[in-house]
Amino acid sequence: MRQRRRAGVQKLVFWVFLIIGVGIGSLMAINHIFLGVALFIVLTAVGWILSSAIQVADQWEKAIVLRLGKFKALAGPGVFFMIPFIDSVPAWIDQRIITTQFTAEQTLTKDTVPVNVDAVVFWMVWDAEKAALEVADFASSVSWAAQTALRDLIGSTMLEDLLSSREDIDHQLKKLMDTRTEPWGITIQNVQIRDISIPRSLEDAMSRAAQAERERNARAILGQAEQQVAESFVAAAEMYARHPAALQLRALNILYEGLKEKASMIVVPSSLADAANLGSLLGTVAAEKLIEHNLQDGQSATEGMMTR
Template sequence: MKNDTNRLQMIKPTKAQRKPLRSALPFSMFLVIVMIAVVYGLMNDNNSIIIIGFVLAFFVSQSVKVAQQWEKAVVLRLGKFHGLAGPGIFFTIPIIDTTSFWIDQRIIATSFNAEQTLTKDNVPVDVDAVLFWMVWDAEKAALEVENYREAVSWAAQTALRDVIGRTMLSEMLAGRENIDYELQAMIDKRTEPWGVTVQSVEIRDVIIPEGLQDAMSREAQADRERKARIILGSVEQEIAASFVEAAKIYGDNAIALQLRSLNVLYESLKKQGGIVVVPSQIADTTGIGACLGMQAQLNQKLDSNKQGCEE
């Protein structure tokens, strides 16, 4: 009950909204007429002129009204609807006509929420949303509902609770746009008889219990690890398939295998100062032993020729 009272206080229009500031034109006209009447009465030494001036100034100031560019004034004549006036200056008959409502026709933003509302899968959530709406028919807004601002806010709140009760938590977290459109349609249908149209509805935040947040976080982490393992396994399969294909090629072509072996050895000896130990099996397979023996004999012959030249 306390939460409902707080929400009711939140959605009530402010004093400035209920009683907007009016133009200073009526008061200015009142002062001008009174001053003219006083001056003219004193010049002619006639107090009745001053009294008549005060009465005339009162009626003129009460008949002149000014509506702002975004406003519509609802005029009642002897308690019955007479018409809409504004924006700009307009005149009414004092005492007979009353301007009971000033309708703001700009787009209005209203925040509303639903606290501890159960979703379709019985998860309590707190949802905050913003409603953008405007009055398209000032007559209906003034005559069909007591307080159209409060009525729109309550209609939005009840619609939000209805939508939450029909929606799974996963759908609410993943598909906010669909919920926004559904809320807009529901609220617009309820407020149309009041002369109000809904421009859009936007859900700002969905708050779920902390325990459920931790569980969802662990679930998301486990899902990411599972996907990473699947990707790693796929890569390993591709690498293994490449090795199998290469082994078949080398098995059918001995020269290709020798060239590959020599290439591996070359890559190992590219860095200066490197020492490579070649197993005997690899040396026999690649013929590297014969190559090294021939190189040793060539180096020995060159050394002997160099010594003979020096002698």
């Protein structure tokens, strides 16, 4: 796109001077044919020289201008001019964020497990002069530096940490790559590990280990719950031992609730019955039952009379 735009501007300038040269040359050729031809040639040459001197850089790029082979300046964005045959533009540096994918295949972790890792790096050129003068192909250099840094980091990391701490790994990888690309005028914006593949046999073993770990945690939680319940029972037993009356009241409450809900037969030791005065308790429950029964009978009789 940039080459087409540059060629379009150059052609426009050349054709403008060519048309002007044809027009002026034709007018001059009416009286002086040789002067008209010479003027046409001069204007055409000027148009060709000016067209080669005009360059256009996009908003996101910088042009490296060399004068007689030596760095002269950074040009752009927009239109800029060069001295024909003296200045040259060997490189156009794109300063937008660029995405590069890279992989590390069959790389051994610190615990000697082979893994395949896919990652992506987001980077940009912040110093176009360094990117053009310090390294021959900075885009390929970033890709190779990323792959090498990833292999070095995998080799110094345990598999468990590699799988469970991806954010930390991304941060370490970004820091490691920054130190390698900073002399080239390139900064690393972000690094993200997309996928980590391990051998199938190891996946099965890790799945079984994870399942065993979950079962162990579940049993530990169940044991803690049983321990807490047992401690509550012990505390209650100690309190009842210190306060026998509380135990008797608790027993009376249990019997009362059982007899109140439905007619049941409960066998109670005579010692507990005497101590808890169950006779009065049973009498109270029976009286409540009798009153409730009489009320129901009276209500039924009233409804029958109203029906008749």
